[in-house]
Amino acid sequence: MAVKVRIPTPLQRLTQGKEEVEGVPGTVIALVNNLEKHYPGIAERISEGGKIRRFVNIYLNEEDIRFLKAEETVVKDGDEVSIVPAIAGGVFTVNSVSLQCH
Amino acid sequence: MDNLAIPEKIYEELIRHCREEAPYEACGILAGRGREVTVAYRMTNTDRSSVSYIMDSGEQFRVMKEMRAENLSMLAIYHSHSSSPAYPSSKDVSLAFYEDAVYIIVSLAGEEPVVKAFRINNREITETGIIIGRA
Known part of the structure; x- marks a missing residue:
C-alpha cells in the first residue's frame, strides 16, 4: 500500500490527467520531491527552496500540515495527501506566484 | 455554448452575500x-479586507470533498470588488490557479451591482457569458 496523493485540477496536466497518483511514505517534502521524478515540473509548482508555497495548502488525511509539522510532517502507507491550491485575489500585486502550468 | 447557467435564486443569493460582506x-x-x-x-x-480575499483553506478543503462526493464540478469562483470595477485585478490574475473555473466578479462600486464572468488562462483574461435562469 502506498500513499494516495490527490492532484488538483490545475496540476493534472503534469500527471497526464490523473486525479490521484501514488506517493512514497516519508516526509511531505520528500514525497513532493519524489513526485517530481515521475511528473517533471510538479515539485516547483508546490514548493520552493524546500518549503511549501504560500498559496498551496497540503492536507494529510483531514489535517492541514501547517498545524502538524509542515514540510517535515511524516506520511505513512495508507495515508491520503491532498494538494489544494488556495483561492485568492485582490487589488494588491503579488510577486513570485507560479503555480500555473504553461 | 460556453455560457454558464445560474438559477435566479442562486444569482440573487450571490449578490446578497456580496452586499452583506461589504465593505469587505x-x-x-x-x-x-x-x-x-x-x-x-x-x-x-x-x-477580511476590502481589497483582497483568501478563502478559508479548511472550508475550501471540505467543500471540495463534498463536491467530489456529490459528483459536482467547481464551475465558478466568485468574489466581490467593493469599490472597483467588475474586472480581474493583477492579483486576481496572478492567483487564478483554477483555469477550468469561471471567475465571477461582483462590483458594488455603483448603485446597482455589476456582475461579470471571465476565463483566466495563462494570465489572459477573456470575458464569458452567464445566463440567469435555466440554460
Missing part, C-alpha cells in the same frame, strides 16, 4: 454539472 470582499464557489450551476457555497474571506 466576499468570496464563494458555484458548483454544478455541465454548464449548469446547482449549488452556491458561501466561503469565509480570512483576509
